[in-house]
Structure formats: structure tokens, C-alpha cells
Amino acid sequence: GENVEQHPSTLSVQEGDSAVIKCTYSDSASNYFPWYKQELGKGPQLIIDIRSNVGEKKDQRIAVTLNKTAKHFSLHITETQPEDSAVYFCAASMNTGFQKLVFGTGTRLLVSP
Amino acid sequence: GAGVSQSPRYKVAKRGQDVALRCDPISGHVSLFWYQQALGQGPEFLTYFQNEAQLDKSGLPSDRFFAERPEGSVSTLKIQRTQQEDSAVYLCASSLDRQESETQYFGPGTRLLVL
Numbered sequence: 001g002e003n004v005e006q007h008p009s010t011l012s013v014q015e016g017d018s019a020v021i022k023c024t025y026s027d028s029a030s031n032y033f034p035w036y037k038q039e040l041g042k043g044p045q046l047i048i049d050i051r052s053n054v055g056e057k058k059d060q061r062i063a064v065t066l067n068k069t070a071k072h073f074s075l076h077i078t079e080t081q082p083e084d085s086a087v088y089f090c091a092a093s094m095n096t097g098f099q100k101l102v103f104g105t106g107t108r109l110l111v112s113p
Numbered sequence: 114g115a116g117v118s119q120s121p122r123y124k125v126a127k128r129g130q131d132v133a134l135r136c137d138p139i140s141g142h143v144s145l146f147w148y149q150q151a152l153g154q155g156p157e158f159l160t161y162f163q164n165e166a167q168l169d170k171s172g173l174p175s176d177r178f179f180a181e182r183p184e185g186s187v188s189t190l191k192i193q194r195t196q197q198e199d200s201a202v203y204l205c206a207s208s209l210d211r212q213e214s215e216t217q218y219f220g221p222g223t224r225l226l227v228l
Binding site for chain 1: 146163204217222
């Protein structure tokens with residue numbers, strides 16, 4: 001089955017710096033790659049997603065890139081703010097007729113003022 | 114509008130007890146998912162409903178886990194004879210329909226602690 005690996009497990013940056021989180025997946029049939037932000041005591045919230053027919057997608061300070069050949073995808077956050085501090089999860093969707101998400105192990109991002 | 118709600122938010126059970134966890138999806142959402150999230154890990158898929166039909170239960174860890182959605186809206190995840198390894202956060206998510214690439218909206222989760 002699908003396996004998603006995520007790095008780093010923790011990331012500390014200064015406010016205003018950029019943050020990059022990387023994921024790899026194993027199933028070449030996966031075609032949907034969402035990123036979720038999870039704050040303490042809350043459920044994951046979708047922040048951006050990308051489909052396999054697109055190489056890059058941007059939404060304000062957040063961007064995601066996808067390299068299908070290498071089976072890599074990355075989350076880029078620019079001009080980080082303290083409120084960006086949270087755990088971020090990447091996921092890949094197996095092509096089973098519905099969106100069966102396989103999640104990475106998460107990255108704890110800490111943005112210091 | 115109202116998002117996905119789950120109850121209870123916290124549950125402490127003694128080993129061997131049965132528990133029932135409730136999920137109220139967003140109104141009109143056809144698809145409903147249950148995930149298990151162990152401490153420090155990402156959510157892991159348990160089961161999927163399309164309306165009242167349970168189409169995939171491949172992620173349920175054992176036959177002690179049972180889920181239902183009898184009227185195609187509210188869903189209940191039941192765990193019988195709870196074990197310590199069942200301690201986790203149980204997340205429910207719903208999406209508008211079954212098509213791929215449809216956003217899943219997550220509830221806040223139920224944190225289960227089995228003593």
C-alpha cells in the first residue's frame with residue numbers, strides 16, 4: 001500500500017523566515033496531495049492541496065510543489081508568523097474510487113517572534 | 114456554518130469496557146470517514162461511508178471495532194472490550210461527495226484513554 005514519509009519532524013524558524021516541509025510517497029497511482037494544519041486540541045484543517053496534473057500551486061504565503069517523477073512534494077511557507085506554529089501533515093490519496101488519505105507523520109513548526 | 118462535531122470530546126474507559134463515539138457530519142455531506150490518530154502520529158484511515166453504506170472498513174484494527182451510519186448522517190464508532198492500545202484520538206471527517214480530490218473536513222476528535 002501507499003507509504004508517506006515526511007521531514008523534518010520538527011522545524012524552528014524566526015518570524016519572517018521561510019519554512020519548507022518535504023514529503024515522499026510510494027504509490028505512483030496517487031494523484032491528490034493535500035496539506036493539513038493541526039493546532040493543539042483541534043482536528044486537521046486543509047490549507048492547500050495539489051493534484052498530479054499540476055506541478056505547483058500557490059495561495060498567498062503558502063505554496064506546494066509536486067515532482068511526480070521523484071514522487072516528492074513540498075510545502076513552502078514564506079514570511080512566517082507566530083500563528084503559523086502548529087503541526088503540519090502531508091497526505092497522499094490512493095486511487096481507490098474515493099479519497100482514502102494516507103498521512104505523513106507530521107512536522108511540528110515553531111515560529112519564534 | 115456548523116462544521117463536523119464529535120462527542121464526547123474526552124472519554125476515559127477501564128480496560129474491557131465498551132465505548133461509543135459519535136460523529137455529526139456537515140449537513141448534506143455524502144462521504145464520512147473515521148481515522149485513528151496515535152500520539153505524535155498522523156491520522157490513520159479506519160473506515161469510509163457513502164451515505165449509509167460502509168464501503169471500506171479495511172483500516173479497522175480488529176473485530177472489536179464497529180462503525181455504523183444507519184440513516185446516512187450521524188455515525189457511531191463503537192469499540193468493544195477496550196484495550197490500552199486503543200488509546201488515541203478518533204477523528205471523523207466528512208466531504209460533499211465521493212469523488213476524488215474532494216476536501217475532507219475534520220471534526221475536533223474524541224480523545225480516548227483506556228486505563
